[in-house]
Amino acid sequence: MFTTRPTLQGTFGMVSSTHWLASQSAMAVLEDGGNAYDAAVAGAFVLHVVEPHLNGPAGEVPILLAPAAGEVRVLCGQGVAPAGATVAHYRGLGLELVPGTGPLAAAVPGAFDAWMVLLRDHGTKSLADVLEYAIGYAGEGHAPVERVGQTVETVRELFETEWTSSAEVYLPDGVSPRPGRLLRNPALAATWRRLLAESAGAGDREAQIEAAREVWRTGFIADALVRQSRRPTVDTSGERHTGTLTAADLAAWSASYETPATYDWNGWTLCKAGPWSQGPVLLQQLALLPPELPAHGCADYVHLLIEGCKLAMADREAWYGDAADVPLAELLSDDYNAARRALVGGKASYELRPGEPGGRTPRLCAQARAVAPGEAGFSPMGIGEPTVAKSPLSPVPGEPEVAGDGATRGDTCHIDVVDRWGNMVAATPSGGWLQSNPVVPELGFPLGTRLQMTWLEEGLPNSLTPGRRPRTTLTPSIALRDGVPVMAFGTPGGDQQDQWQLHFFLAVALRPAVRGGLDLQGAIDAPNWHNDSFPGSFYPRGMRPGSVTLEARTDPYVVEELRRRGHDVVLGDDWSEGRLCVVARDPETGVLSAAANPRGMQGYAVGR
Numbered sequence: 001m002f003t004t005r006p007t008l009q010g011t012f013g014m015v016s017s018t019h020w021l022a023s024q025s026a027m028a029v030l031e032d033g034g035n036a037y038d039a040a041v042a043g044a045f046v047l048h049v050v051e052p053h054l055n056g057p058a059g060e061v062p063i064l065l066a067p068a069a070g071e072v073r074v075l076c077g078q079g080v081a082p083a084g085a086t087v088a089h090y091r092g093l094g095l096e097l098v099p100g101t102g103p104l105a106a107a108v109p110g111a112f113d114a115w116m117v118l119l120r121d122h123g124t125k126s127l128a129d130v131l132e133y134a135i136g137y138a139g140e141g142h143a144p145v146e147r148v149g150q151t152v153e154t155v156r157e158l159f160e161t162e163w164t165s166s167a168e169v170y171l172p173d174g175v176s177p178r179p180g181r182l183l184r185n186p187a188l189a190a191t192w193r194r195l196l197a198e199s200a201g202a203g204d205r206e207a208q209i210e211a212a213r214e215v216w217r218t219g220f221i222a223d224a225l226v227r228q229s230r231r232p233t234v235d236t237s238g239e240r241h242t243g244t245l246t247a248a249d250l251a252a253w254s255a256s257y258e259t260p261a262t263y264d265w266n267g268w269t270l271c272k273a274g275p276w277s278q279g280p281v282l283l284q285q286l287a288l289l290p291p292e293l294p295a296h297g298c299a300d301y302v303h304l305l306i307e308g309c310k311l312a313m314a315d316r317e318a319w320y321g322d323a324a325d326v327p328l329a330e331l332l333s334d335d336y337n338a339a340r341r342a343l344v345g346g347k348a349s350y351e352l353r354p355g356e357p358g359g360r361t362p363r364l365c366a367q368a369r370a371v372a373p374g375e376a377g378f379s380p381m382g383i384g385e386p387t388v389a390k391s392p393l394s395p396v397p398g399e400p401e402v403a404g405d406g407a408t409r410g411d412t413c414h415i416d417v418v419d420r421w422g423n424m425v426a427a428t429p430s431g432g433w434l435q436s437n438p439v440v441p442e443l444g445f446p447l448g449t450r451l452q453m454t455w456l457e458e459g460l461p462n463s464l465t466p467g468r469r470p471r472t473t474l475t476p477s478i479a480l481r482d483g484v485p486v487m488a489f490g491t492p493g494g495d496q497q498d499q500w501q502l503h504f505f506l507a508v509a510l511r512p513a514v515r516g517g518l519d520l521q522g523a524i525d526a527p528n529w530h531n532d533s534f535p536g537s538f539y540p541r542g543m544r545p546g547s548v549t550l551e552a553r554t555d556p557y558v559v560e561e562l563r564r565r566g567h568d569v570v571l572g573d574d575w576s577e578g579r580l581c582v583v584a585r586d587p588e589t590g591v592l593s594a595a596a597n598p599r600g601m602q603g604y605a606v607g608r
Contacts, residue, residue, distance in 0.1 A: 004598040007514065007521040014594035014607035015039060016581035017415040018492060021142060022046040025133040026417055027606045029125065036423040037065065037122040038130055040415055041115045044429050045134035047413045048445070049185065050142055052434045053151040054492070055413045056445045058109035058225065059431025062273045063118060064260065064478045066485035068422035072271045072478050074258040077114025078450070079107040083466045084244035087456050090464065095237060098452045098464065100539025101436055102235025103243025105449035107470055109225065111429055112216050114255035120209040127199065127209055131192050138444070139189030141182030145602050148183065152176040155435050162234045163438035166446070170434060188444030194220065222250045224442040233438060236539055245447070263287060263332055268509060269480040275319070275326040279475040282498040284312035287337040296510050297526070299561035306531050306548055306567065307344040309499055311353060313534040318354035318362035321461030322469040330357030348566035350546040352534060365455045367535045412474065412492040416583040418592050424585065426476035426488035452539045473537050477501055487518070489582035495537050496530040500578040503528050520582050520595035527551040528577035544568070551577045575599045
């Protein structure tokens with residue numbers, strides 16, 4: 001089949017990420033003797049610099065790691081709601097939804113601490129070693145991708161009139177970032193240099209990392225983050241609000257390890273973060289598949305996957321979250337999914353149909369209703385994670401348009417690494433976007449906005465709850481074959497992440513091997529699709545029942561057959577769906593492989 005690039009193969013190390021500078025920086029760490037975890041940390045901090053519209057240090061990250069001689073673990077870098085972030089407080093401000101921007105939407109930042117814990121426990125390099133690449137690109141500059149400037153232009157008026165600290169970084173002399181002109185962030189470089197200086201005298205490598213964590217949680221960084229949270233800031237509600245983040249919130253939280261949620265399918269085991277993320281949606285979609293599948297890519301196949309996704313997403317809305325116990329064992333059980341599978345008919349469903357695991361009665365949020373285009377609550381901006389979502393009354397500019405080359409409005413990042421020893425890591429950094437909150441002047445980066453994913457209704461699994469995590473869409477994957485880790489993968493894309501990953505995984509699992517290995521690049525390049533038949537995770541939380549968006553290069557017969565079955569089909573551009581990254585390792589031969597998404601023209605895999 002046609003592919004844009006070869007699947008890379010080698011034996012030393014492989015990296016795949018959403019930006020070539022992050023991929024190459026991570027590879028440089030491998031070349032310098034570092035392992036996969038050292039490389040992932042270095043690449044992640046470069047992503048903060050070169051994709052600031054997609055992630056930042058005060059955002060969040062779930063990390064899946066598969067040590068060469070150990071079990072797969074989840075490292076949770078999703079911070080919790082601050083102690084003052086209650087439904088009553090937000091309702092008292094006259095809000096029905098958590099704003100999509102501003103300090104009210106800020107959870108306790110999680111990304112930085114998660115990367116420090118990974119480096120401390122599994123890395124070999126010093127903090128200075130892994131930060132040198134990010135410091136260099138922030139201080140000396142890098143040539144930005146076009147999407148950075150496009151994003152800044154959508155919020156130019158906001159930056160110039162309200163978020164002036166952001167204008168200082170991203171509109172120097174009134175000019176937005178552009179390719180071929182170096183973009184610098186001296187405040188961010190200075191932050192990391194000061195962090196290193198304050199932790200340098202702590203002792204050995206691990207002690208220095210611990211000292212850096214304390215600087216983040218209780219030192220000058222914490223002080224600046226709390227000051228920023230208390231500054232009245234205009235947000236998507238059209239009003240100025242202060243946040244709830246306090247010094248105590250920052251000091252009390254740390255990243256933690258968990259056992260992954262898993263599902264076995266045809267000799268494969270898929271590992272995901274738990275139901276505080278949407279990760280088990282991928283597992284439920286696999287559980288809903290019949291024993292025999294239609295031919296890959298045919299109309300029956302696509303229809304089956306779309307309808308199964310709707311059922312899994314309905315369960316996400318009713319059951320997933322960190323504010324209540326989630327009946328995950330029942331949701332993944334054979335009996336439950338056999339009954340759910342029977343709901344898939346020959347026509348497209350326009351209903352949100354959660355199940356009743358263990359006889360429980362589902363409860364949906366008020367937003368979970370059929371909304372037609374033009375009605376209040378409908379959001380056509382359902383692809384990817386938002387830059388700025390716009391209220392009709394808000395002075396905040398709206399989201400950027402989707403460009404013809406596959407670029408999206410704000411989204412997220414991904415990085416996968418496998419080293420010569422067989423260590424493997426998959427991570428999806430996000431949040432803390434340049435368009436989410438004003439840049440903290442003393443630090444060079446903004447707070448995040450992940451609390452917008454919670455509901456201001458009491459008693460739901462994803463209700464805004466102090467000390468609990470907002471349900472995130474961030475969902476990296478590790479796949480085992482016969483119990484051995486063989487593949488790490490993931491994608492940006494918000495609510496689409498576990499849709500695109502399912503299509504990718506099945507393309508790998510169901511199609512012939514190439515060059516003696518998995519056809520990773522072919523699976524990434526295959527036409528992809530998604531649906532929006534459920535409440536979106538981002539402000540203003542709209543939905544489009546019955547929808548399916550297909551790449552225009554999809555077989556015309558498949559398109560027409562789906563329309564005949566009642567699907568509300570929208571054709572995107574030829575290369576507009578999916579942003580996959582992947583690395584893999586053959587445990588029998590030791591051969592490593594990697595591939596990356598060509599859409600948007602910035603994701604790259606490297607290796608040797």
